[in-house]
Amino acid sequence: MGEFNFVSLDWLAWIIPTLVGFWVIPTGFRGWMLAAVSLFFLYSVSPYSCGVLIVFTLISYLAVSKDRPSPARIKFSIGLILSVLVGFKILAIERSTEGDLVGNGVIPLGISFYSLRCIHLILERARGNVGVVDIRLLVSYLFFLPTLWVGPINRFDEFGKENRRHRWDGGLFSRGVERAVYGYVKVVIICGFFLQSYWPYWTATNIGEGTQLWQYFELVREGLTLYLLFSGFSDIAIAFSAMLGYRVGENFDAPYLASNISEFWRKWHISLTSWSRDYVYKYVMARSRSPKVGVLASLVVIGMWHELSPRYLAWALYHWLGIIVWQYFRRLSKSTPNMFSLVPSWLAYGLSLALTLHFVWLGFLLVKQSSITSMVNVVKLLFIGKG
Secondary structure, eight states: OOOTTTTHHHHHHHEEEEEEEEHHHGGHHHHEEEEEEEHHHHHHOHHHHHHHHHHHHHHHHHHHSSOOHHHHHHHHHHHHHHHHHHHHHHHHHHHHHSSSSTTTTTTTTTHHHHHHHHHHHHHHHHTTTSSOHHHHHHHHTTEEETGGOOOOOOOOOHHHHHHHOOOOHHHHHHHHHHHHHHIIIIIIIIIIIIIIIIIIHHHHTTTOOTSHHHHHHHHHHHHHHOHHHOOOOHHHHHHHHHHTTTTOOOOOOOGGOOOOOHHHHHSSSHHHHHHHHIIIIHHHHHHHHHHHHHHHHHHHHHHHHOSSSSSHHHHHHHHHHHHHHHHHHHHHHHOGGGTTTTHHHHHHHHHHHHHHHHHHHHHHHHHHSSSHHHHHHHHHHHSSSOO
């Protein structure tokens, strides 16, 4: 499998001809053309990734192309997709290296994203919210190049609406170009140069590696890098979609300005958290009658979607406990308002922002450190100055 960089010149070499060809050919052929480009793109960087997506497309079509898909067909289709996804996640753990699991050929490109798209479509068809799906629209949806690899996890009904009213829009194209520049600045300049090159050099030179303050600066750097990198990729995907005439929903809504952990999860990776809310949280809560159990199940699925490992399970439990504590605090503040009336509103808001932000950043330690021992050493250095 060849390596691929989403912000490389190679990627631009795919985008520019695709945009030109897409708007030149007749409208009726654009969906097929974009799917063909996606197919060749995947095949050129990872032939077996291309094969997996084709198989998933066939499975999805068999599930959603019938007037009345049977429950057995629905369960079998979803179970098969989940089995393949989990199988690759397990294989990634067994063959894990210090490098990127996707880049070294373990996990097919985009499988985490288009697996959830397929499951979403099949479930919505089973619920009757989506009619019999035309093969052309299905292929256009699942092979939509801008969101193929890094999301967002766009919904089928929204894509269908965009497809029906699709036309040239100069203003949307212009906003897409601006958004692409914005995303590239985030990923290449702020993350690639400032946070990855200049920041470590400056802190090592002026603060000294291994000190308490240096470790705090590293915590801040990791938190900023994760947000700017992921949101920058989403910006580029949304921008490319806009230049093709499609509006795709936002994936991040200033999550680091959230004043509590529940609000953070409404602003962070919105397409993933909303998917988990609709298909995990609601399902579990309806059967358990417990919102806490529903939240736990939803967070565990989000964690395992990233990686099947104890550290991501710990990360999910960490955020679940944070949400439970926050909900308890909110009930307490409503029942005893006089306890908090002496704190000015601006100060309370500022403290809540800082507390939420640092809670999230500390949670990243659970998934960024290679072992429990190294994580404990980092926490000790942060809080008591000794690793």
